[in-house]
Structure formats: structure tokens, C-alpha cells
């Protein structure tokens with residue numbers, strides 16, 4: 005493994021210091037939860053090693069409301085979706101192995117295969133193609149050597165989604181070639197209009213990954229999971245988990261279990277606020293003439309770009325945005341894309357901060373246009 009720090013982590017707001025930013029439109033999750041709002045008394049918790057697969061009560065909550073064929077034995081609890089992705093890539097790929105990854109993507113989905121030295125074939129998702137997965141392009145990229153196809157839906161950084169029919173067609177492609185599909189569905193609970201089935205419920209060749217970080221604003225307890233019905237893969241992934249962590253944090257897992265057991269007390273308010281913030285962003289997008297976007301279908305991020313006909317000093321734009329407008333977004337290079345595009349996270353800030361940040365984006369851009 006050749007590890008390299010990723011710009012998205014080096015330049016992340018938590019590493020920069022939250023105090024330098026007033027309008028934080030760079031986050032990819034819903035507003036962080038405050039511990040006291042969970043009203044938990046965990047004084048009796050024994051701080052022991054936990055179940056290596058993950059607290060069974062938590063695993064049962066994870067699949068509880070799902071109309072699927074999954075059981076708690078198909079769920080492996082991990083330290084966030086990030087470590088689930090790491091476990092899958094490092095378990096299934098070696099240097100030189102071929103995989104297909106959608107690009108742009110959540111950086112780890114690309115960076116870990118890169119660090120392994122895998123032979124990456126990119127499936128481009130472009131503005132011109134509405135940031136959709138092009139099924140015919142994917143079909144051409146999959147070969148008998150393909151070990152893994154890696155997709156994210158709802159997509160980060162664009163918020164686009166694929167249809168259930170397309171998901172099923174992709175699974176057929178993967179099955180026909182003896183590859184696996186890694187389906188990062190971390191934003192699944194935040195789909196606006198329709199929610200896809202858990203992809204792992206559709207085939208033994210699919211591994212679904214998700215977490216509590218994004219929808220529920222709980223990134224600090226580092227609880228995620230992977231799901232697969234394939235028993236051999238579960239055993240392999242458990243071996244990887246045991247070598248890295250032995251087991252997860254019993255404290256984090258207990259918080260997660262108790263949260264999940266009463267998530268209906270929290271989720272309706274989260275969803276309402278998230279949809280209102282999406283509407284604020286949409287209204288703003290329609291009201292201005294310097295940026296354009298592909299409207300997201302889920303999640304709390306979108307990936308607008310500066311209109312192509314505008315000549316803009318992008319370095320100045322991001323500098324002014326932070327210094328004069330105290331606003332921060334995720335520049336395109338976080339995703340190995342042009343800095344004329346940026347990830348805008350609308351779910352994390354307060355509505356007032358979101359509105360101020362959107363005004364700031366327009367202000368900073370207008371001051372950065374070449375005359």
C-alpha cells in the first residue's frame with residue numbers, strides 16, 4: 005500500500021479549524037448531532053471488547069425497517085463507511101487487478117484502489133451527461149479480468165441517482181463477468197423521491213456500504229457497515245476487520261443502537277429541514293446567472309460549475325469566498341476535477357448560513373471575473 009493524504013482531507017473544515025469559516029457549505033453530511041439531545045444514560049455500559057461482527061442489537065436495527073431478504077448475519081459493522089470501503093478494496097484487490105470506478109467519486113473510492121496499485125478504469129460521469137452512469141460505457145469497461153465495479157448512489161459529489169432498472173442491469177453485467185459490485189449507498193436514506201432497494205439484497209455479488217454519518221449527523225461515532233449475502237465474503241471481510249480493529253468501539257455501537265431504536269423521533273425533522281435547504285439551494289440556483297448545476301436527486305451535496313463562457317480566476321474566487329464572505333465549499337480538485345466546479349453541501353449549515361453562503365458565492369464569483 006502506498007498511502008498519500010487526499011486534498012479533501014487535508015483541506016477539510018475540521019482540519020482547517022471550524023472557527024475560520026462562518027458559512028460552511030463544504031460538508032457532505034446533515035448537521036452534526038449534539039450528544040445531550042440524544043438523552044442517553046450509558047453509565048452501566050461495560051467497556052469490553054465487543055462482538056467482532058458488531059453489536060447484534062445494532063445490526064438488527066440496521067435491517068429492521070427494510071423489506072429485504074437480509075439478516076443480521078449479512079451485516080458487518082465498521083468504523084464509518086470509510087473503513088468498510090477500505091476493507092472491501094483491500095480484501096478484493098491486489099496490485100495490477102482491474103476495477104471500474106465511477107469518477108468523480110467520494111475520494112476514498114478511488115484513492116484506496118490507487119494505493120493498492122490496482123489497475124483503475126474510470127467510468128466518467130460528466131456534466132454533459134447529467135452526471136449519470138452511462139450503462140453502455142460501463143458495459144464496454146467491464147472485461148473478464150474485472151474484479152470490482154465501484155459505484156456510489158446517491159452520488160457524491162453530484163447527488164444524482166440511478167434508477168432501479170439500471171441498478172438491476174448493472175448487477176446483471178457484474179454477475180455475467182464474475183465481478184463484484186461495490187455499491188456505496190451512504191446517502192440512501194436521503195433520497196428525495198424514491199429509495200433504491202439495498203443493493204446487497206439483490207445479488208450475492210453485491211456489497212452495499214452505508215453509515216450513520218450523513219443522514220443522521222453522527223459522523224463522530226464512526227459507525228458504518230457493509231452488507232453482503234455472500235458468506236465467504238463476510239468471512240473475508242471479518243478477517244480484515246479483526247486484523248485492523250479486532251472489534252468496533254462498544255461505546256459508539258451502543259450510541260448507534262440506541263439512536264437507531266428511536267430514529268423515528270429524529271428523522272422526520274431532519275428530512276423536513278434537509279428538503280427545505282434543498283429548496284433554498286434550488287431557488288438560489290434559478291435566481292442567478294453565473295453558476296449552473298445538474299439538480300441532485302438525493303443526498304445533501306450537489307456539484308455546480310461556473311458557466312463555461314465566463315472567464316474566471318478560480319484561485320481568487322475561492323480566496324475571496326473565504327476572506328470576504330467567510331464561506332467555504334469543496335473545490336473541484338478534491339475530486340480530481342476542474343476548480344470551475346465545486347461541491348456545495350446544503351445540509352450541514354443552518355438555513356441562515358446556507359442563504360448567506362449562497363449570496364457569498366455569487367459575490368465572490370462576480371469579483372473574480374476577468375474584465
Ligand SMILES: Cc1ncc(COP(=O)(O)O)c(C=O)c1O
Nearest residue numbers: 032084085086110160190215217
Ligand atoms: C459516498 C461516501 N461514502 C463514504 C463516506 C465515508 O463516511 P463515513 O466514514 O463517515 O461513514 C463518505 C463521506 O463523505 C461519502 O460521502
